[in-house]
Structure formats: C-alpha cells, structure tokens
Amino acid sequence: MTQTALSPEQHVDYLNDGYGWKSWLFTLDHKRIAMLYLVSVSFFFALGGLFAGLVRLELLTPQGDLFGPDIYNRLFTMHGVIMVFFFLIPAIPAVLGNFLIPLMVGAKDLAFPRINLLSWYIYVVGGLFTLGAMIAGGVDTGWTFYTPFSTNYSNSYVVATGLGVFITGFSSILTGFNFIVTIHRMRVPGLGWFKLPLFVWAHYATSLVMILGTPVIAVTVLLLALERGFGLAIFDPTRGGDPVLFQHLFWFYSHPAVYIMVLPAMGVISELIAAFSRKSIFGYKFVAFASLGIAVVGFVVWGHHMFVSGQSAYASVVFSFLSMFVAVPSAIKIFNWSATLYKGSVAYETPMLYALGFIGLFTIGGLTGVMLATLGIDVHVHDTYFVVAHFHYVMVGGTIMGYMGGLHYWWPKMTGRLYPQFWSRLSAMIVFVGFNLTFFPQFIMGYMGMPRRYHEYPPEFQVLHVMSTAGATILGVGYLLPTIYFIMSLRKPVHAGNNPWNAVGMEWQTTSPPPTHNFVSTPVVTEAYAYAEGGQGVH
Amino acid sequence: MFESIRLAPESASTLSGQVDAIYYVSVLISLVFTVIIFFLVVFLSVKYRRRHADQVGVPIHGNNMLEIGWSVLPFIIMLFLFAWGTKVFFSLCRPPAQSTEYYCVGKQWMWKFQHPDGHREINELHVPTGHPIKITMTSEDVIHSLYFPSFRTKCDVLPGRYTSLWFQPTKPGEYHIFCAEYCGTQHSGMVGRVIVQTPREYELWLAGGKTSTMTPVARGEELFTALACVTCHRQDTAVRGPGLAGLFGKRVQLANGGTVLADETYIRESILSPNTKVVAGFQPLMPTFQGQVAEDDLMSLIAYIKTIQPAAGAVPAGAAALRRAGFTTDGTP
Amino acid sequence: MSMHVSPIRNYVGVFVTLLALTLITVVVAFQDLGPLNTLVALGIAITKATIVILFFMHAKYSTRLTKLVIVSAFVWLLFLFVFTMSDFVTRGMMGVSGK
C-alpha cells in the first residue's frame, strides 16, 4: 500500500501506525486483520472466478472439446470448493464483520485479538493446503465429497483438499466465537441489544451457525480422510457402512453454511437500505429476530438435499416442510426492506444499487429455493442446472451483491479514499445484467433436464449454454472494474472525509480511516439509524 | 436454432403432467411475488428519491399488522405448495400394484437393464406404453442416479442397497436417460436412451432379441441350486435354515427380539452378511456369500426368492413367474 | 460476577458419587435387563456428566448466559441425532425399496 500520497493534515490511523510487512503480519488490530483477509479472500475469488470462466468456456459447445472430462471435473470441483470455503464463507464476516463489529459496538478491538490473527493464519494454512492439492493435480469429487466415490474411487487429492477444508473450518469457528464474545461482553455501556445495528445481529446469528455447525463438517471430513487414508470402515458399503450417513453429516453443516453465507449479506443490506433512505429500518425487531429464526430453523432442513438419495420418504416430508418454513423469516426481511424505502430519502449511490439488486435477485433465488423444497418438483430438478441457477442466484445474486455493496459503502471508512462514482455505478449495472444473463437461462435448461457436472451435453441445450457463457463474460467485466478502481483509489487518492454518506452509526463517528484504538473519545450511543432524531450524520 | 428452447422436456409419462402442473403454478406464484417486489422497490425508490442533499426519511418504525400479514401470507402459500408437492411426491414414490419389475445395475459408467423376461440391454431401455414399470436398482461401485427427464423422475442408485422408481410411459418415442449423481470421470458419458414403444412393437422387439436369455427368476432358481442354498432352505420344512416361502414383504422376527421388514435390501444383507440379523429360532450357521455373487445374480436370486410361495409344491419359474410379476406377453396387464 | 469458591468437601463428595456411579454401571452391565441395559448405562453416564458440569465445571454458579450456551449445545446435538435417525428409522415403512 502506498503511503506517499497522504494529505498534509494526516492523522495517525491504523494504516500509518507502523510500516513494513511485520507490522501487518504480526498485527493484532482487527482492522488490519480485516485487510489481510480482504487481500486473501479476493485472491481466492479471482481464482474461483477463473475456474468458473474455464467451466463456462468448455460448456460453449456440446462436445467436450476444450478439456477432457478429468480436467473439467477438477475445474468445477475446485471452483465450488474455493468459492464456498475460501471465499464466500469468510468474505463478509472476516472482512467487513471483522472491521466493523468492534466499531459498531464501540469497542477497541474484538475480545480476542490474538485468536483473530490466529484465525487468519489458519485460513492461510488451509488455503495453502488446498492450493497445494490443486497444483499437485486437483480434486474431482465435486464440492460435496460424496462417499464412496471420494473414499474408494477417486484418484485425486481428496485427503489434502479435505484437510484444507478441515483447517479452514477452524478459522471460521474462531471468527464466530470471537464475534459472539465481543457482542455479548464488549458493548460500550448503554448500548442495549436493540440499539445494535442489524449488521451486528446478522453476524451474531451467523456466528451461532459457525459455532454449532462447523465442528460437524470438521469431523466428517476427518472421518472421510481416515477411511480413505487408513482404511477405517465408516461409510464403506462393502463393510456395512452407509454412504447416506455421510450425506447427513455433510449437509448438517453445509446447509446451515448457506446461511453463514447469506445472513451477513442480509446484515449489510439492512445497513445500506437504512443509510441511503436515511431512515430507520422498518420493523427493526422483526428483522433482527428473523436472522435468529433463520439460523435456528436452518439447522433442521438439511435433508432437502437428499430427497432422491434413498432417504426415507417420510423424513423427506419433514425436511420439505421445515425448508419451506424458512421462507417466512426470509419474507419478513424482504418486505421490511422494501417498506423501509417508503417515505425515505432514497439516494442512488453505488452501494444502494447493489442493495436494491440484492433484494430482487435474492427474491428470485429464494423463491426457486422454495420450489426445490417442494418434493414433487425436486425429484425432477434435483442435480440439474435448476439447482445450479438457484444457488448462484442466492450466493452470487445475493451474497456477492451484498458483499460488493458493503465494500463500496465502507471502503471510504476502511481506506479513507473514494472511488469514481460513475464507474462504480456502471459496474453495478453491468454485474446485474451479466448476472441475469448468466444464470437465468440455467433455470430453463435445468427444468428441461440438463444435469449438472456434465462436461458434454446433448445439443438441444447449446443455445442456453451460449447465453450463459456470454453472460459470464459480462459478469467478469463487471467484477474487473471494481478491482481496477479500488486499486486506483489507493494509488491516486480522492479523500473521502470521515463520513461521505452522512450516515449515522458508531463507525461513522470516528475518523476515516479509524485510529488504531478505534475511537479517540468514547462514542455517543444512540438508537440505531437515528436519522430523523438528528443523528450525528445529518448537518 | 432457437426452436430448441422450450420450457420443459417432452411430457411422456402419466405423472409428468402432474409435476409440470405444480411447477407452473409455483412459477406463477414466484412470478407474482417477484413482480410485486421489483415493482415496490423501483416505485418506492423513484417516488421517494432524495430531492435535496439534507433530506432525511420520515421516521416510521414499523407496523405490526403489516408484519403479521406478510408473515402469514407466505406461510399459507407455503402450506399449499407443501401439501400439493407431497401428494405428487407420494405418487412418484408408490408404484401401482400391477407394475412390472425391471432391474437396473449402475456401474462406472454404464447402465445395465434387465427385462422381466431376461432380456438385457446396456444404456438403452425398451419399454411399452400403457403399463406401469417399476425399476429396482443397485450399483456396483459408487452412487449414481437414474434420471428420466421425460418421465419427470429420478432416484439415486446406491451400492449395497436397493432403491426403485416407477413410471408409466404414455407417448412412444426416444427420450434421454441421464446419470444425475456425479460418479467420476465419465459421469457425463453415463447417458442413454429410453425407447418407448406401443405394446405391439415392444412385443416384436422382445421376440426379435436373443431367445436363449433366461428370466431373472429362472436364473435365480438356477443359482439357488448352484450355490447350494437349497441344502439349507428347503421348500417344505425348515431344515437348518428358515423356509423362504412367502418371505418377501413380511416382518421377520429376529433372535435379538427385534423385527425387520423383509425387503430387497434385507434379503441382500441376509445373503452377504447373514449373521448381522439372525432369524429367531435359528443358529447363525449360514455362510457369507460376499464376493461370490455378482450384483445382477444377486438381483436374480432376490427375484426368485420373491416368487417362492407357501402353497406351491414345485418351484415356479419361467412363464408362471412372469405372470406373477404382473406381466403378460401380449402387453396388457 | 464474583468468583465462587466451593468447599473442598463438595469436591470430594462429587468425586465419591462419580466413583460409586462407575461401580454401579459396571455391575449393572453384567445383569441382563433386556433393552433396559442401554437405558441404564446411558442414564448413569448422563448423570455423571451432569454432575461434572454442574460442580467441577462450576456451571451451577455461572451466569444464565453460560447455562444457555451449555444447554444449546445439547439441544443441537439432539437436532443432529433425531433428524438423522428420523431417516433411518422410517426407511422401508412405505414398503417400496429406497423410499
């Protein structure tokens, strides 16, 4: 990071409080750790995106002409593994959450700064493991690692990748645990639970899922490694084991994990909608408790990934009902955000464009999720591109929109710099258009019967695949632009001032970038989103 | 080129219409909600756009009636979809009683089918219209999933266990068979065709095939002798092992006090790992046949055991067994 | 929160109870009680674990939040057990293989 261009009236902030790589790699400052995460998470996003690009390229034609099947299988597996475990799960919590939660609760740091740094190192080690496995030859099991293919048949680096996921799991556990303790114990006096920004509530709910779910995936991949590496019999059907047990254990974590991915984004959206409508969130308590509701109910719906796996039909019925029930707290959120716009003061800043995009795309993704949870439909569309479209709508259209929105909103706080407004608005539009072009056709081809994880396919699907690949190209451009202007804003700074959006919230009460201990004077506690009450943001 | 874009694959089974119906209704519901939300978001954000830099929103904190409304409405819609979806699902699960049983063994990376009369096919399956067909299946290696998009049904094919699906074709033609569970390198090559024929054509096709094929039941009977099962499992009396007549579908009393339903998976387990569940009143004498019987032979053994009936003096086989399986050669059930 | 120092007497009492329960569980294991064997063994194990949590781990004297944390762990464990077993236990109830 260049420090030359700082303005003359510079103050001591967390960025210029110490220079050199040691001051970063041994830092205990949650803000610096967040920046470390930002860099590493972006790296994995680019890598996962690269794999996605290659996948899309191969799918341009029905024949497998660009890559052989082995390479293709490795491509989508690495794409899924990297995007889920190394990008989307840590993205918002470890970058934005890490940076902002102490600021939002008025604390000097997270409760356990050392553990926070440790979590980043664990993440890096897990990432290196996975990268190592990838360079050695990759892994071809799909991100779901289903047995007995993964234990007894695959010839790829399953154990190394599994260990990478196992290790990274601990970084996620440590982050969640730090958040919970911080939110319980480090709130500045007077800051009651219902004065907390919804971003904090969402992260609290996320942390619960991280704590309660992640250990189970850890032990599951450990068992997988023991079976594959040492020949123990755990899931092996030839020795009486049940491969469906693996699926239960896997999804016990991996379904709640999708809420690890989306809840923080929902937290971001609450902040953005409030800030750019200059209004408090409609139905604050409902939105707050909806996060908790989603986190809890989300734990008992995992069987919806297994409707045709040989799971008992009666269990499927229970899981179907509970899955659909999650629509209720999700609906509460969507409707409350929409209602917040009513009589607001709506500004079309870039973060707000992303937020509005989130509402629309997550609605589509969520509603198609409900269709998948409908038993009679899922039997036909399970493991087709309908599912692929559904989860990209919620993960890319939902979470990444939220992440990008949050990054654009807090970038001035994190770096003190502004990015070009025109380009950023344009990129938000490009992302929206490219995204829909990429993934909407996949719903159609999915219902037509196009199975996922196919590197060759019958020619009647080609038109839709071409549209999808074209969309992915546009989408790629949409993500490239922010990469460029964010980096440019560091090299040729436009100074943002402490509060460019005139937003309320404790993070805007301190300077941008904040000083090492976050606040020079103890921050003033107000209700969340106190715009009309003359909160500090409004002049 | 664009004529190939359709919204759904050919609808070629009795249930595909039902699946499409619930699908289109949910699409419609989703569309309504999506339009409402898009409209709300666009309309409100235009109407209440910021007009001067210092403008703040009107402080509105919520409205409990609205909250209740927009919680209850999705809940009711969800209940409706759930009930309908479950109904369709149960129809997809439960084959009609008169279904004919076909067999399928999946392995990396091919589908092996067997007709009730013993005909074998690889990656191709001929079926007649107008008759429910149940496929019982298992895998030799990893998990696969047998998927017929035009019949709107699929089911995973697992090693060490039997699963099943059923359909009743309505429209002659050729449709895709896909493997829908990722199973390794050639997963996308594990595809085939299902050829739906009129009963008459189907009969001709059967007649034109190899005539020396043995029905699964006859093959099972042969194995039952060849593997010396008969030495312990006699038709009339319980010798060393229990009589197997009428076993299939019954609840079996076990030595440790429990009971178990004698389905395909149980019979399979009894053959491969006989002492896992010991029948009440018997000693765990039966040797394991693990590694000695191939998957399709196992299926034949099971098919045979299913046909053993208490009353019958002689062991039925061949055409008699075919009839019992609910299938007649002129194609009418 | 002010710290709570338990008298040594309490710890020794807990210790003796744990030893006694261990003895009982071993003795009972050699008796044939049918399905009750498992229930008794589990019941004793749960009792022992509860005693350790309450007294050795001071849960009895902790904040409500800590108690909530402990209880929620076991509730989630139940989620895992109950919902997973709901699949295996109801298999075959429809009489169609694989449903």
Added chain:
Amino acid sequence: MSTEAHPLLAHHFETLDQQRESSTLAMWIFLVTEIMFFGGLFMAYLLYRWKFPLAFHAGSHHLDIRLGAFNTIVLICSSLTMALGVRAAQTGERKKLTGFMVLTLILGFVFLGVKAIEYHDKFAHHLIPGLHFQWDGPGGREVQLFYSLYFAMTGLHALHMIIGAGLILWLLPSCVRGKYTADYYHPIECFGLYWHFVDIVWIFLFPLLYLLGRH
C-alpha cells in the same frame, strides 16, 4: 478509571471482571464446538449400533473391561485433582496449585499409558480395520464398523488428552512462579473446563464401547 490498571489486564478490556467473564464464556463456547465435533462421531456410533447390535456386542467383547474401568477411575481422579487445582488458584495457594497440576498431569499419562497397552493388544489380535483386520466369529463385516469407530473415538479422545497434557506443561512454569491469584486465575479455570470436558467424553465412551452386551 482511577485505579491503576492491573498488569495482566489486556488493553481492550475495561476491567479484570470483564476479561475473566469473556474468557470463561469463550471457553464454554469453545467446548460447545467440541461437543458438536464429538457429536458427529456419536451420530455414526448411534446409527451403526442401532443397525448392527449383534456385531457391536461381539466387537465390544474383545475390549478389556478391566482396563476400561481402571481408566475411567483414573480420569475421575484427575478431574478431582483438576477441580482442586482450580480452587487452589482461586485462593491463590501457589504450592497446592502446582501440586495438583502435577498430579493431574501424572494421571493423564497413566490414562494414556493404559490406552497404549490396549491399542497394542488390538494390534496383536489383528483388530485394526484397514491394516490387517481378521475376525473369526460371526458378523465380521460389521464388526469392522465397531472397531473403526472405536479407534476414531478413543483416538480423538486420546489426542485431546495429549493436548491437555501439553497445556499443563505450558501452564506449569507460571503456576510455580505464582502468576495465578484470586484476581487472575482464569487461564487455570479455562484449562480446567477443558480437562473436565475430556473426562466427560470418556464418561460416555466407556459404557458405549466397553459395557455393551456384557450380560
């Protein structure tokens, strides 16, 4: 704050109480993750025990119930010494604290030693799945499931014991130096929670693995 900050108070906490509360809460949350971690193993155990009761009984017969019971008692003793150790830390009795920590450590090693004997015995009897498993009695196929779970569960438990022993060794010097007082004892308390948790896991493993079908 008017009073001088305690030297062991980290900069971002306001008071020692806040710091201690945060640590014990954190430790409990950590134990929750441990419970869920072992929970996955217990889930596998529950399923297979339910499916294959005979094989599990048969497998369990080859475990040495005397060694298992002995180890149970060893762990209960170590829990007592640990609890008394925490108490000594609370009351600031430096010598007692050190003594109890050492006792706990010794008992931990006794446990691990016995475990090693048992493992060796299983090795000698060809009971290690994947290595050279041999089973002459009935149900050999599923007995492998039992032994796989046995090794996975007791192995992970033993790993936790080893980590615990390492932590004691790491804490001992500061115990000797008298770092822990009534004001500042939460490292010992947190470690105690961990040690008791490991004991609790064994409280369940013992009946589930050793006591099955003895009658």
